[in-house]
Amino acid sequence: MHVFAGLDTATSGRVSIGDTDITHLEDNALTLLRRRSLGFVFQAFNLVPTLSVLGNVTLPFELDGRKPSVAELAWVRLLLNRLGIGTLEARRPHELSGGQQQRVAIARALAMRPQLIFADEPTGNLDSRSSREVLGLLGDLTREFQQTVVLVTHDPVAASHADRVIFIADGRVVQDVAKSDAKTLSDIILSLEVAA
Amino acid sequence: MIALAFRELWHGGRQHTSSLLVAFITSVFATMMIEMDIVLRVQSIGGQFIQHGYVVALLDVLDLLFFFIAVFVACIVTANTFGIIMAGRAKHIALMRLLGASASTLRGAIAIEGAVVGLVGGVLGLIVGLLVAQITYGALVSSGTFVNVSIDTLSPLLVAPVLVGVISTTGAAWFGSRKILNVSPIEATGATQEPKAVTASEMPRRLRTLVIAAFVGGIVLLIAGVAVGLKSPLGLLIAAPGGALSFVGFVLGSSFFIPAMLRAAGRLTGRSTPSVLASANALRYPARSSRSTIGLVIGVTLVTMFTVAGQSFLAESGPVAAGAEAADAAGDQAFLQLTMGILAVLIGFSLVIAAIGLVNSLSLSVIQRRREIGLLRALGFTKRQVRTMILAESIQLTIVGGATGLVLGVFYGWAGVLTAIASDHHIGGLFLPTIPPWIIISIIAGAIILAVVASAVPARSAVRVSPVRALAIE
Numbered sequence: 001m002h003v004f005a006g007l008d009t010a011t012s013g014r015v016s017i018g019d020t021d022i023t024h025l026e027d028n029a030l031t032l033l034r035r036r037s038l039g040f041v042f043q044a045f046n047l048v049p050t051l052s053v054l055g056n057v058t059l060p061f062e063l064d065g066r067k068p069s070v071a072e073l074a075w076v077r078l079l080l081n082r083l084g085i086g087t088l089e090a091r092r093p094h095e096l097s098g099g100q101q102q103r104v105a106i107a108r109a110l111a112m113r114p115q116l117i118f119a120d121e122p123t124g125n126l127d128s129r130s131s132r133e134v135l136g137l138l139g140d141l142t143r144e145f146q147q148t149v150v151l152v153t154h155d156p157v158a159a160s161h162a163d164r165v166i167f168i169a170d171g172r173v174v175q176d177v178a179k180s181d182a183k184t185l186s187d188i189i190l191s192l193e194v195a196a
Numbered sequence: 197m198i199a200l201a202f203r204e205l206w207h208g209g210r211q212h213t214s215s216l217l218v219a220f221i222t223s224v225f226a227t228m229m230i231e232m233d234i235v236l237r238v239q240s241i242g243g244q245f246i247q248h249g250y251v252v253a254l255l256d257v258l259d260l261l262f263f264f265i266a267v268f269v270a271c272i273v274t275a276n277t278f279g280i281i282m283a284g285r286a287k288h289i290a291l292m293r294l295l296g297a298s299a300s301t302l303r304g305a306i307a308i309e310g311a312v313v314g315l316v317g318g319v320l321g322l323i324v325g326l327l328v329a330q331i332t333y334g335a336l337v338s339s340g341t342f343v344n345v346s347i348d349t350l351s352p353l354l355v356a357p358v359l360v361g362v363i364s365t366t367g368a369a370w371f372g373s374r375k376i377l378n379v380s381p382i383e384a385t386g387a388t389q390e391p392k393a394v395t396a397s398e399m400p401r402r403l404r405t406l407v408i409a410a411f412v413g414g415i416v417l418l419i420a421g422v423a424v425g426l427k428s429p430l431g432l433l434i435a436a437p438g439g440a441l442s443f444v445g446f447v448l449g450s451s452f453f454i455p456a457m458l459r460a461a462g463r464l465t466g467r468s469t470p471s472v473l474a475s476a477n478a479l480r481y482p483a484r485s486s487r488s489t490i491g492l493v494i495g496v497t498l499v500t501m502f503t504v505a506g507q508s509f510l511a512e513s514g515p516v517a518a519g520a521e522a523a524d525a526a527g528d529q530a531f532l533q534l535t536m537g538i539l540a541v542l543i544g545f546s547l548v549i550a551a552i553g554l555v556n557s558l559s560l561s562v563i564q565r566r567r568e569i570g571l572l573r574a575l576g577f578t579k580r581q582v583r584t585m586i587l588a589e590s591i592q593l594t595i596v597g598g599a600t601g602l603v604l605g606v607f608y609g610w611a612g613v614l615t616a617i618a619s620d621h622h623i624g625g626l627f628l629p630t631i632p633p634w635i636i637i638s639i640i641a642g643a644i645i646l647a648v649v650a651s652a653v654p655a656r657s658a659v660r661v662s663p664v665r666a667l668a669i670e
Contacts, residue, residue: 007294007382028298034381035296046291046384050207062199063297108295120385 006030039109039117043124045101047093054089057107079107099130119151156185201308214556216317219361222270223321225545226357231329262542269491269546271368273553276487278372280560290383310369318361407449414442425615435615454486461592474588488557491550492597498543500605505613511630555650562654574663583655590651598643
């Protein structure tokens with residue numbers, strides 16, 4: 001995922017996002033790419049503790065050196081409402097539950113309408129109910145707004161929300177399947193383990 | 197960039213307490229220097245206390261010299277503080293980088309933080325400096341030392357203290373934050389719990405050669421100067437630049453010397469687990485520890501040097517003076533005592549700044565190790581052992597600083613006084629330095645007190661860490 005997101009350099013091969021080959025981009029170009037074309041959601045939420053919910057979600061605009069326009073602010077509010085945290089926009093991260101924090105992170109990732117969102121074990125720190133809600137919302141929103149998400153996970157239940165599942169074992173792609181239910185995915189994982 | 201800076205100042209302003217204090221003291225120093233100059237000029241015209249322009253000029257030169265040393269120490273201390281703050285913010289910086297902030301934007305924001313801290317410290321220092329000058333002047337007038345001439349305290353020169361505060365703090369913040377450039381956005385992805393230790397970047401080879409050349413060349417010049425000085429006082433013209441050059445070489449190259457001495461000091465405090473861990477901590481960031489101690493080394497060296505030189509002069513010239521006119525000799529001795537008193541105050545500023553730097557770097561680095569201390573507690577470390585560990589680390593740093601300064605000071609002071617008076621036919625050649633026992637005792641006592649004070653606050657916050665909370669994911 002690090003190579004894919006332009007955070008690490010590839011030892012061989014090429015990485016492209018959309019039409020841009022990012023394999024050999026220099027730091028400034030990669031920074032701009034991250035700012036405008038990529039979104040991130042993490043296991044540890046990674047919200048800025050000193051900022052309110054709204055401040056966190058509009059942070060990408062601030063880093064871009066501007067205030068969000070009226071239309072962009074409306075979009076951000078729409079996202080917060082759709083994620084069910086519209087009434088919490090003045091709260092600080094430590095005043096929110098884990099599930100709520102992760103929804104803020106999703107709103108932040110979507111705020112700039114990036115080309116691609118990376119979600120790295122987004123449910124790793126959540127209980128099963130919050131996990132289900134967060135994954136459901138992530139799935140709904142990305143379908144509704146035609147957004148591509150790359151979800152990295154060990155959890156077959158999380159993976160079952162994806163339209164395409166690629167299995168990677170010890171750094172190699174070993175299988176590539178279309179949307180499947182958690183049981184099928186779980187069986188594949190077990191069979192890979194037995195084969196190894 | 198400005199919004200980023202002000203948010204950090206608003207929420208994390210307490211991190212900058214020591215930088216603010218340092219800028220404040222530097223500015224007080226500058227203000228009082230300017231005021232003293234004004235007062236002395238007025239008095240030397242209007243009164244009979246100082247008739248000689250020569251004395252005023254000498255004081256000006258000494259003032260300026262020690263002021264630059266204080267600013268230099270302040271810059272080292274503040275740059276070090278910012279370096280430590282950056283290490284603590286590594287995770288936050290990585291997140292900002294990941295979300296698309298460029299390294300130069302973030303570094304610019306830090307420089308703005310530095311500028312604000314410097315401005316506040318500079319203005320406060322100006323106000324306090326003016327007040328102290330007014331009160332002291334009033335006291336000296338009413339005690340009859342000075343004639344009552346109204347002085348114009350406000351001089352356009354007084355923008356200088358504020359400017360010095362702003363420029364030195366901003367520059368130090370900029371220099372101290374250069375490690376931001378190495379923070380990788382990957383650190384924010386949560387794979388690593390502890391952000392990777394930012395290793396001290398190796399000194400570029402050309403600079404290292406230069407530093408070694410300065411040190412060795414300076415020592416050679418100094419010895420040559422002393423050799424000439426045995427025949428003629430003109431040796432001072434060779435020895436003084438040699439001494440200054442070798443000392444600058446030593447200060448810049450402190451990261452070669454200090455870690456080895458810290459290792460030795462680590463053995464001194466024993467082989468108990470807290471002591472071994474303390475030693476390992478002091479050596480974890482060798483460059484950081486070197487910079488924390490070097491301010492102390494500079495201050496102690498200067499104090500010791502002037503004490504040893506002055507006392508040696510008194511001891512050697514005493515018998516000679518007995519033969520000369522008594523009144524003359526007494527006048528000389530009194531003048532020397534006065535000069536040494538003034539010097540002590542001037543050097544005191546650097547010492548205070550250095551002490552603040554040491555206290556601060558120790559407490560910041562303990563705060564950043566909360567998790568680790570929690571782990572030690574979970575593994576069965578008692579609160580007492582944690583306290584011992586922090587105290588041992590603190591003692592190692594201050595003892596190394598104090599002892600190094602003491603040795604260097606004796607050496608430079610001896611070299612200086614030898615060169616200056618050994619050629620006098622009454623004294624005739626080499627003599628051993630006079631090292632008053634009180635200087636050694638007071639420096640060692642001072643170092644230990646400083647160590648205890650420096651470790652008190654961080655130790656208290658460290659033992660409050662609950663083992664469970666420290667191990668939980670943030």
